[in-house]
Amino acid sequence: MKINLVFDIAKSLLIARWKQTLVAAVGVTFSITMFITLLGFMNGLNELLDGLILNRTPHIRLFNEIKPSENQPINKNLDTTKEYNFIQSIKPNGGRLSIYNAIPIINKLKQDKLVLGISPKLSAQVFYNVGETDLNGVINGINVQDEQKLFSFDTYVIAGNCNDLNIVPNSIILGKGAADKMLTSIGDIIQVTTSKGERVKLKVVGFFQSGIQDIDKIQSYCSIETTQKLLGVTSNYITDIQIKLFELNKAPKLAKYYSKLFNIEAVDIQTANAQFETGSSIRTLISYAVGITLLIVAGFGIYNILNMMIYEKMDSIAILKATGFSGKDVKNIFITIALSIGIFGGFFGLVFGFGLTSIIDQIPFNTAALPTIKTYPVSYNPFYYVIGALFSIATTYLAGLFPAKKASKIDPVIIIRGK
């Protein structure tokens, strides 16, 4: 049977009841709109929060941990079947924070095809001297170019230019929180005391705001060379190697591998930030649940309208069957009706959903914690649009299936003889 004919009959039935059809389609449109908006908004927020931590966290961090040796010398001569030893108050011996052979490790990692980039880092404990008071602080020695490339360092520098760290000798980018306490502005000279007691003067070339207040109060950034100078160490002294991979998911495996290969501590991002992923996935789950609920409600609307249509069109169905349309043809007609409601409603839902997210995207959203955010965060991930389209078609198909089956089973004899 020609598909055209099914379409033709379905179209006429739809137009004959255009008000009900419109209400059903608006139901689908509304639910898809809300589905897209909700997911876009929720995931915009997710991406923002993830970005806040995850984008700035290396996928794998290599470092030396100062800890007591697990194998105390006495264990080597101990017959464990007969003897015990009790050692109390074990202390780590000759611990060093710097990574052995840091430069060869970096060179080796740069050749690894799974690695997107590497940024070496060293941190130094300092005190910021503010008059009589000393404030706790940490200075991170970084390579500005690498940091910019891998962790978008520049987006968090809210004043000054981060490249000045390389140009201006003995320069520092202060955390916003620390800077506020010290009442400094760009161009000022501040004084810090290193853990070894040395006092050093540094020039402020910029401010840094991560959005996490505890970090902004303590952390500051200098170039690697300046930090090495502060600590009085040689130019191969590096405490952390930060690795960013092409694929985030490979981090746990590779971390173990590197740990063995370089005989070093390695922490992957999943282990370090497990809570963020949990939060994101639950938020996504909630938005899906709400979206699907809306669609199911819309589906019941379609079900009702089709049922009503079938009761009204009993005569038409009977005569179609009498003149040679089979039950399958009748079923196809009603499924076509349901699907066209779903497709049109769903299409406009996607369009309106996009419109609504775009509007939300324009609403100002200023918060001191998030300096780079000016409007509400939304996500335009095309995946949600595909899901929305598929859901709208699937729900309307199911909503149409049962009434259509009922219509296909109508016995024309009963209808025609009943008159």
Add this chain to the structure above:
Amino acid sequence: MTPSLEAKLIQKEFHDPVTIQVLKDINFKIEKGEFVSLTGKSGCGKSTLLYILSTMDTDYTGDLYIDGVAMKNKTEQELAKVRNEKIGFVFQFHYLLNEFSVLKNVMLPGLKLNKFSLQEIEYRAMEKLRILGIEKEALKLPNQLSGGQKQRVAIARSLINDPLIIMGDEPTGNLDKKNSLNVFEIFKELAHEFKQTLLIVTHDQEFAKNCDRIIEMEDGRIIST
């Protein structure tokens, strides 16, 4: 020549609320080109028989042959095809689809058959409307027509696929004297001029009397053919 329609030992029972045999040993043939009326008192089973002969009711015992082909054991879809191709229906009520124009109503079974192009079906539909003298109403909607006109549209619809047989269930039952006569004249013309086979269920004795052949029923049996 194979008869248009042949019924062999058709029996039917209703089971609700008690078992009643409504059709008993129905045997008859209708040859091509015959204009037959099926009459009998109300409740004698003539309509029940017609719906069995029309393939719409499949709950019976015995054999039914349309154009020499047995209808037993055919699937619902196959039976739908038989109805589409070989049988034209005219009911007491016109059963036109109000969503479609008169022309489209007539065309629908032709479109379903899908044997001719759209233009050809349209042309044929106009032709049928012309035979019935209502070609001027082709583009109107069914609810803009009078009762007699609607019934003529229904007859045009039954003719669209050049069916083997036209079955009518009290086609004049809802019409006044004048229109009844009109419809009868149409049937007669179809039978004599176009050699169309017709089987019309009616309790209108005058109508039956004027047909070529009368099959009379009483209490589920055929008493004269």
